[in-house]
Structure formats: C-alpha cells, structure tokens
Amino acid sequence: MKDIIRMTGMSFYGYHGVSAAERETGRMFEVDCELEVDLAEAGKSDQLTDTVDYAHVYETIRETVEGKAFSLLERLAGELAARVLDRFGVYSVTLRVRKLNPPVRGGVKHIEVELTRHQADTTKLIDNQS
Secondary structure, eight states: OOOEEEEEEEEEEEOOOSSHHHHHHOEEEEEEEEEEOOOHHHHHHOOGGGSOOHHHHHHHHHHHHHSSOOSOHHHHHHHHHHHHHHHSOOSEEEEEEEEESOSOTTTOOEEEEEEEEEOSOGGGOOOOOO
16 A cells, blocks of 8 residues: 655754754754555545544644754654654655755755654554544
C-alpha cells in the first residue's frame, strides 16, 4: 500500500542551531511532510474522520518547530517524526526539514535533512488526532 498525503513548503520561524547567534535571533525553516496512510475508506466515504486531518498534522509540526529549540536539524526532524507517528494513524512519515540561509560561507540557499520513520507496531494505526 502506498497512499500518500503530502504537505510541502510549510514555513516557520524557529531558534534551532549550534551557534548562540542562531539560537538567539532565529531564522526561517521549511518543512515538507509525506504521510503514508491507507486512504481507501476516505476515498469511499468522503468523511474527514476516515483520513488524517492534515490541519492537525500542520499544528503538530508548527508547535514543534516554533516551540523547543534544538541544536541539530537531525534532532528536530527526529522529534517531528516521533510526534507525527505518535499522534496520527499513519504507516510512515518522511520529513524534509530545511534551514533557510544557514550560517555557512559560500552562499548556501538552505541545508536540508530528510528522514523516514515507520510505525514500530502497525496495530497502533488508530487516529489520535485530538
């Protein structure tokens, strides 16, 4: 099964980074989220309760990026994946987290981390959107 919901280009202001300057002044981050989920029932019923409410997924991601500060993009992406898997009935999540205008010499547009995580126990696939 490979039904996918994609949320791309979500922008947030966060205070993530190794340097004190990054953690004090912050910068823009962008997140893409890909959810592997069974959409068969929603395709038949046309009911929000039969799918993943992506407005709730967005809020989970926003709260995480704009909330606690992390030193590494890898840690931020890992936390996002853990929260999405814990709160929503998805088989897996792929996240691309970008730090825009990173403090790197040479004019780098962004630094990006991509990771994919899967549910450890597929019996957990219930919708915990509340």
